[in-house]
Amino acid sequence: MSEQRTPRSLIVTFYGAYGRTRPGPVPVAELVRLLAPVGVDAPAVRSSVSRLKRRGLLLPARTESGAAGYELSPDARQLLDDGDRRIYAAPGPDTAGEWVLAVFSVPEPERQKRHVLRSRLAGLGFGTAAPGVWIAPAHLYEETRHTLERLQLAAYVDLFRGTHLGFAATAESVARWWDLSALAKQHEAFLDRHEPVLRAWHSRPDTPPEEAYRDYLLALDSWRHLPYADPGLPAELLPADWPGARSAAVFRELHGRLRAAAAAFATSPETSP
Known part of the structure; x- marks a missing residue:
């Protein structure tokens, strides 16, 4: 989930935003048209689609008219469905203060799976x-279970759910368990890139669909990685000047302002040059 602004990442972002709601596969020619506004040329689209096909995320298929296209694999749909809960929804209050622990043990003959599990x-x-x-907020349990089962790694892991009872203060422990400085820099990078875009939209009375689509897809591509780096740690356990709330607010505002116009452009037959 770390590839941002690459053609491959932007294609995944496109499918997450628009590809799941289509009645059939996305034609390759349409992918080329719809990635052009965010700076991805035709050779990069085709190369990236081939890589996503090799990874089992996209499946080749023909449209009703017989054109070559690609649709999401079941695994890719599950990944994107899980991602929706991170990108668009806040954790429920029932998980506040609770954690999920993942404890794994891999036999020496299969030690290569340790690296896979850690990553x-x-x-x-x-x-x-x-x-x-390994530890995470408890609201990540379902997605963790889906991921481990999908990758056939569940046999090596025990999952536990509970609270932190000491001995160090939980905020001190969180600062050891995660690199909060690195996470803050990722939020700040998002703000540096997209807060000026939001300010520019604030000054405009109109919302042209193609411009909305460009700015929304780029913001979504940047934002969708952040909830994986910062998994929704409780605010009371974070530094007082934590930039995460501000970056989330910027994304929510861009989402509210641009999503409908962007969808109109993405689903319109008039998107071709």
């Missing part, structure tokens, strides 16, 4: 409490 848990937003012991 997947880190990619889900887990922090490291101790060697082989």
Whole structure:
């Protein structure tokens, strides 16, 4: 989930925003048209689609008219459905103060799976409490379970849910489990890139669909990575000047202002040059 502003990432972002609601596969020619406003040329689209196909995220299919296209695989749909809960929804109050622990043990003959497990848990937003012991806010349980089952790694992991009882203060422990300085820099980078865009839209009475689509897709592509790096840590456990709330507010405002106009452009047959 760390590839931002790459053609591959932008294609995944496009499918997450618009590809799931289509009645059939997205024609390759339409992908080329719809990635052009965000600076992705035709060769980059085709190359990136091929890589996503090799990774099992996109499946080749024909449209009703017989044109070549691609649709999401079931695994990709599950990934995007899980991602929606991070991108658009806040954790419910029932998980506040609760944590999910992932404790894993991999036999030596299968030690290569240790790296896979570590990278997947880190990619889900887990922090490291101790060697082989990873921790995250409890609202990530369902997505963690889906991911481990999908990757056939569940047999190596035990999941626990509970509260932190000491001995250090929980805020001190959170600062050890996650690199809060690095997370803050990611929020600040998002703000540097997209807060000026939001201010520019504030000064405009109109919302041209193609411009809305461009700015929305770029903001969504940047934002969708952040809830994986910062998994929704409780505000009371974070530094007082934490930029996460501000970056979330900027994304929500861009989402509210641009989403409808962007969707009109993405679904219009008039998008071709």
